[in-house]
Amino acid sequence: VAGRVRVAGETFEGFVAARGPALLRLAVMLTGDAHAAQDLVQTALARALRHWAKVEAADAPEAYVRRIVLHEHLSWRRRRSNGEVVSDAAVAARSPSGVDPAGGDPAGPTVARDAAWRLLATLPRRQRAVLVLRYYDDLDDAAIAGLLGCGQSTVRSQAARGLAALRAAVPTMDAEALP
């Protein structure tokens, strides 16, 4: 057991034990991969650890750390460190047909979910994050805009693009159901 940081309330270890699974789930939704999610959460927790007293003193420590996870995932420096450069043009160049619906009934729920999961992997991080915050965290557009530091119109447009890509990737999707 490593040294324990003493704060006024919960220890760092106690927080991680209690909220680690939820943080990992969020990270999985953002990254699509268990290993990447663990890496992301570890990085975020390491960032939080150094000023743990400040984090613990926040009104909602878990929300604070979730915010760190989100922004660490989207951070400019993280993308730079990974050598990744994402642009809308690059994403647009990816064919929706890259999502392979073969292997079963394309209308089946499992196949549809798998296709949607694969589609999410092709989206720009920011666009995927909007979908995660909207449809996994059930946040409204105002809250998402606040988290991402952008306008609600940007949130709506990002969500619309993501949903449009989803419709293209899942052939049986009913276009009339799209917003």
Next chain:
Amino acid sequence: MTADSQTRDPEALLRETFSAHEHVADVPVAALAGAARARADAQRRTRRRWVGTGALAATTALVVAGLMLPRSPFLPSTATPVPSSPLRASVPAGWQVVSSLGVELAVPGEWKLNADDGCHDPVDGTVTFGGGPVAGCGRALMPRFTLVAIAAEVTDPRPQGATHDRGRPTRISGEAATLDRWTFSGGLTELQVVIPGGKVAVELRGTDEALLRRILATVRLVDVDSAGCHAVQPAKPSWDGSRSGPAIPVGHPESIGVCLYRTGRLAASKLLTGAEAARAAAALGRAAPGQVPDQPDSCLDEPEQETAWLYLKDGSLERGGSVTPVRVHYDNCRRRFAVSPGGVSQLTQAMLSTTVGRTGTGYSFSGDVPTG
């Protein structure tokens, strides 16, 4: 939700998709805290890419040995540090000096230190150093405000759309350096100075390139900075160790130089004067003799990665004043004490907050430490 509706309603499909993949996160979390802690430690003692050839090997050797005492040409003595020549007179009035990793530079006095935490609205000007605002949230967008960063690593490549004026040779304090310049849409400019001999880089970013260049003109390498701190952690002196006897005799120092070292290099410093020095001296003076009891049941005996040196200055050296060195051990759950040639005192939270806490870099401590 039926299968049919799942495939007809994209929003429902997304919710089902996320829900169906929660199991991907079903991994043991028992080791997560330890892994995060190890990563935090690793971030202190390693860098993804060190500036200059040979630096990585030197650094790795330090880490492997678990030493706080670098055996290198940079090894300073434990003698009272004498600051290098004052930062040149060209520093505009009202500017503040920031020191880290052997670099000193000056920025406008109203700038905040380590204020770019990515969680809040950017400030007009900030300096990132000593590891930066670790508790921050990161930033989704490239910051568009004036930022100066002192770091042991360079961070590239730049995002798409940047125009790069590559690698112009220059000199900083006589050391060979390279100056790169990037320009981005929206009038944002970044200047980056890499000084291999100093194992350090300085990044300056903002929309006012004239201001960036004024700051750049103040950059210099120092062996001992304006606060009286060695750029490299002093070697362990003979008096550094826990022992029985009196607490540290503090007296009434006129000023206190605070030197924060991480992995053997100066991360941040601060010269306390006036009320700040008085508060720090009082906190030191209140500490009980001895060391804080170890807590072997709740921690491992890990190598110390972070330490602070204090220099209690009783009058100016020119007037025959004296300097009392104090080393503060706080980065572990064992051996937590402050020590000087004249005594040993228990580490206290007040001691840390009035000294290391004034450097603008943050700190943490382990276990139960008296508030003081």
